[in-house]
Amino acid sequence: MKTAALIDGFNLYHNMNNDKYSKYKWLNFYKLFRYVLGTDESLEIHYFTTVNYEDLLNYNEKEKDAKKQRHLTLIKAEEQHGIISHYGTFRNKEIKCPKCGKKFQRDVEKQTDVGLGAYLTYLAFSLNVKKFIILSADTDLSPAIKLIKSNIRKVKINLLLPPGVTKTKLSENCNKTIPLTEELLSKCLFPPVFKAVDGKTIKCPPEWL
Template identity: 25%
Template sequence: MPTKKITYLVDGFNLYHSVRKAGKQLKASTKWLDLKSLCISMIHNFKPKADKLELENIYYFSAYAYHLNDPDMVQRHKSLVACLEDTGVKVEINRFKYKAIDCPFCNKTIPKYEEKETDVSIALKLQEIFIKDECDVAILVSGDTDLAPAVRLAIKLFPAKHTFFAFPAFRKNNELAKLCSGSITIKPKQYSKHQLPNPYILQNSSKIFKPASW
């Protein structure tokens, strides 16, 4: 049985909003997510034919919300990222972009911050991992339709590769589901099942404690 390599591309904010909603629904802790454990648990869902799958990489794309002027929020996020990196997840931190919006009703300029670089980063990484032959199967953990053009291009340029979606809970998108080799939707209970230990002990023996509000 041939072994196929699998790589996950994770839309951090799309996943976060799903995890947050799941926590409220379950009335359980879900934000201290062990992303690697979650991804490994889903591998069996993406087997092309009778091939054996082996995890190659997990890429996590996100950004720190400095514009909210909440240092504790940013630190909580950084604590989680440090744990994810320690488990072997490859993290790419992008940024929020300022955008001025002119209100037609009050004639005032309203400041708005949008996290837009993640979509582009995921789209480019999808092409990169196929070009470099890093993996045979790519799993996009997102329900963002902005990724549709990237998926179409990957399917066109790399017909021998497989692209799947693992939609975060409550974020399934039928348009994206029709584009790819297949899709699943993560169940809310999977988040509470795959949580990091508290405290998380890094490989250098230092400890990171789960934020009290999580």
């Protein structure tokens, strides 16, 4: 039976972008899910993310380019193992402070969680996939999961929590919730340097070493 793994890239990033977990950003998704599944069953991995860093407001041009290049390097590394990337966008959103009433612009990613939820339902209803594992703690995915679970018999949806997350209401709709521990992260990193299938060298961004 095929398992489809779906990764909420920015939910994962926001939970790893700190002093404790930044050193694990060079994460090999294929190796991670193989560890979690513990079997050689057929595996298809989908990565939902955003790369239009040029639209970010809170960084200068040099910082935007550096962030984008690091991310593209990671994506290239992941795609060596067959990971399929799906792209959303960054958008600028006007936020009003509830205390002072002042309005300001904030960067938010759009369509990544919506894209994941839509593709999850597509795999379940159109391609008859019966086993899933989702790497996210975003409760916005609950409607899609509920829809699938209430309409398809014998479907199994497991949840892999981002590092540092101990619980989420998303678990209420899933068969099993698995914590992503620091020990597991440490076992699932790419080598600092390795050869791509095209013969070019892929190097871990020095900021992540």
